[in-house]
Amino acid sequence: MALHEKLLEASGKHPKPAEHQFQYGTAGFRMKATLLDPVVFRVGLLAALRSKRLGGQTIGVMITASHNPPEDNGVKLVDPMGEMLEASWEAYATKLANASSDAELVEIYNKLSTDLKIKSETPARVVYARDTRASGATLVAALVDALEVTGTQYTDYKLMTTPQLHYIVRSVNTQGSEAPFGEPSETGYYKKVGAAFKKAMQGRKANGSITVDCANGVGGGKLRELIKYLPQASEGGLEIKVVNDDVLKPERLNYQCGADFVKTNQRAPPSSHAGQLARCASLDGDADRIVFYFIDHDGKFVLLDGDRIATLAASFIGDLAKQAGLGDELRIGVVQTAYANGSSTQYISKSLKLPVVCTPTGVKHLHHAATKFDIGVYFEANGHGTVVFSPAALKTLATTEPQSPAQKTALDTLRALTDLINQTVGDALSDLLLVEVILAHKGWGPKEWESTYTDLPNRLVRIEVADRNIFKTVDAERRLESPPGVQDQIDALVGKYKAGRSFARASGTEDAVRVYAEAATRGEADDLAQKVATVVKQAGR
Ligand SMILES: CC(=O)N[C@H]1[C@@H](OP(=O)(O)O)O[C@H](CO)[C@@H](O)[C@@H]1O
Numbered sequence: 001m002a003l004h005e006k007l008l009e010a011s012g013k014h015p016k017p018a019e020h021q022f023q024y025g026t027a028g029f030r031m032k033a034t035l036l037d038p039v040v041f042r043v044g045l046l047a048a049l050r051s052k053r054l055g056g057q058t059i060g061v062m063i064t065a066s067h068n069p070p071e072d073n074g075v076k077l078v079d080p081m082g083e084m085l086e087a088s089w090e091a092y093a094t095k096l097a098n099a100s101s102d103a104e105l106v107e108i109y110n111k112l113s114t115d116l117k118i119k120s121e122t123p124a125r126v127v128y129a130r131d132t133r134a135s136g137a138t139l140v141a142a143l144v145d146a147l148e149v150t151g152t153q154y155t156d157y158k159l160m161t162t163p164q165l166h167y168i169v170r171s172v173n174t175q176g177s178e179a180p181f182g183e184p185s186e187t188g189y190y191k192k193v194g195a196a197f198k199k200a201m202q203g204r205k206a207n208g209s210i211t212v213d214c215a216n217g218v219g220g221g222k223l224r225e226l227i228k229y230l231p232q233a234s235e236g237g238l239e240i241k242v243v244n245d246d247v248l249k250p251e252r253l254n255y256q257c258g259a260d261f262v263k264t265n266q267r268a269p270p271s272s273h274a275g276q277l278a279r280c281a282s283l284d285g286d287a288d289r290i291v292f293y294f295i296d297h298d299g300k301f302v303l304l305d306g307d308r309i310a311t312l313a314a315s316f317i318g319d320l321a322k323q324a325g326l327g328d329e330l331r332i333g334v335v336q337t338a339y340a341n342g343s344s345t346q347y348i349s350k351s352l353k354l355p356v357v358c359t360p361t362g363v364k365h366l367h368h369a370a371t372k373f374d375i376g377v378y379f380e381a382n383g384h385g386t387v388v389f390s391p392a393a394l395k396t397l398a399t400t401e402p403q404s405p406a407q408k409t410a411l412d413t414l415r416a417l418t419d420l421i422n423q424t425v426g427d428a429l430s431d432l433l434l435v436e437v438i439l440a441h442k443g444w445g446p447k448e449w450e451s452t453y454t455d456l457p458n459r460l461v462r463i464e465v466a467d468r469n470i471f472k473t474v475d476a477e478r479r480l481e482s483p484p485g486v487q488d489q490i491d492a493l494v495g496k497y498k499a500g501r502s503f504a505r506a507s508g509t510e511d512a513v514r515v516y517a518e519a520a521t522r523g524e525a526d527d528l529a530q531k532v533a534t535v536v537k538q539a540g541r
């Protein structure tokens with residue numbers, strides 16, 4: 001049978017419901033799992049094309065809906081170096097997903113092959129994994145149908161966190177090269193991270209234990225596994241208490257727990273019994289995000305979000321670079337979005353004296369901007385982020401000869417960090433250990449961490465409007481250029497509040513406009529948010 005006939009036949013088993021339009025967005029395709037079967041099949045076709053286009057390099061496919069409800073699912077592609085899919089290909093994904101018939105699908109597939117000058121004899125290679133959602137297994141079957149029909153070589157990595165799959169993709173593609181990323185296996189991941197953690201600790205002891213809420217997602221089992229590769233608590237190693245790791249009751253996934261719950265509700269999961277000043281953290285459903293928190297002396301909940309992780313990491317890495325005698329050589333910078341608390345931005349530039357860049361929402365933008373520094377630290381306020389070291393920085397770290405024992409210690413720690421940190425993408429497990437390393441070095445508890453600066457009270461409001469696409473932004477989403485006049489109204493309001501800042505932008509993942517406001521007091525922040533929300537509602541009528 002010719003390929004197009006085989007494709008027609010295979011596609012016939014994964015019909016697309018006529019009424020649905022799909023879009024490959026910030027987080028790939030994401031929706032109710034019942035709608036996803038044809039989309040995953042088509043993503044499989046695209047993964048094969050992408051691999052062929054890149055000369056047979058391995059592409060990753062991750063099936064997950066992260067922090068969304070258990071009945072949702074999603075699919076996204078991972079490029080060879082563990083990055084997110086190149087932006088220009090998002091449109092191809094959307095096109096394939098929306099083909100209205102099997103025949104049209106084959107037509108689009110063939111046209112893409114021709115336009116992209118894909119040679120049929122080039123091999124295609126794909127690796128894939130999924131989170132713990134019940135729908136995952138059938139969606140994998142749809143993916144495999146696409147991989148089979150296109151003659152793609154594939155490996156099933158079964159249940160994995162999203163960042164673990166990114167690790168696998170980069171490891172596979174760099175095997176035998178000058179810069180192998182790691183052994184392309186789950187064990188390889190644990191070994192690399194575990195060994196790097198031990199080195200980065202430099203014999204320091206963690207102060208007490210940390211409790212990690214795993215959102216009842218894929219991160220729980222993986223964290224338990226990772227712990228086996230860390231110095232054991234009974235021998236003076238870090239004690240990690242794993243909670244909310246029940247994957248047997250699917251309805252518990254992300255329910256009243258997890259990073260998104262904690263960040264959105266600004267409180268600990270109801271299941272938490274943490275005592276005062278006890279370190280706690282929450283992962284999201286696919287373990288690519290993490291936030292920390294604690295209960296203060298007065299019983300108040302204190303969130304240590306992505307901004308806090310970024311400032312902590314930047315301060316530590318900046319100090320190490322100086323101690324290693326590389327303060328002038330390595331240009332360290334921090335990348336945030338407009339949602340970063342104004343106090344954190346101020347702290348980075350005024351206290352840490354580091355450059356700080358603001359990009360539009362979505363980690364791909366932050367990641368890209370971070371690669372412009374020798375060492376780029378990026379985090380979204382919601383806890384998704386990592387640190388990236390440029391090839392030149394890695395070379396400097398590898399070749400610098402320390403001139404004193406203190407320089408050697410700093411250099412060794414920095415080198416260990418380059419392995420501990422998952423540089424491909426934000427990784428909750430690796431970020432967890434990074435924070436623990438830094439707190440141990442500084443001899444800090446969560447309270448000392450929090451006391452570096454005081455967050456400005458802030459409010460995030462979600463507004464439904466007739467058409468969110470009329471809200472067009474400039475200046476990294478901080479200003480509206482349309483509808484005309486709206487920004488002037490916002491500016492006039494902001495001017496009335498001490499330390500006031502506010503912006504409105506269309507969400508990239510939901511049919512809504514988000515308004516963010518911060519000001520000197522809680523009352524003023526709430527007031528400013530409400531007033532700007534009213535302006536947006538009127539403009540969006
Ligand atoms: C305010 C906020 O948290 N926005 C989130 C959310 O984007 P929106 O475009 O705001 O819907 O989902 C993105 C994907 O997960 C994430 O990158 C981003 O940080």
Ligand SMILES: [Mg+2]
Binds near residue numbers: 066284285
């Ligand atoms: Mg996630």
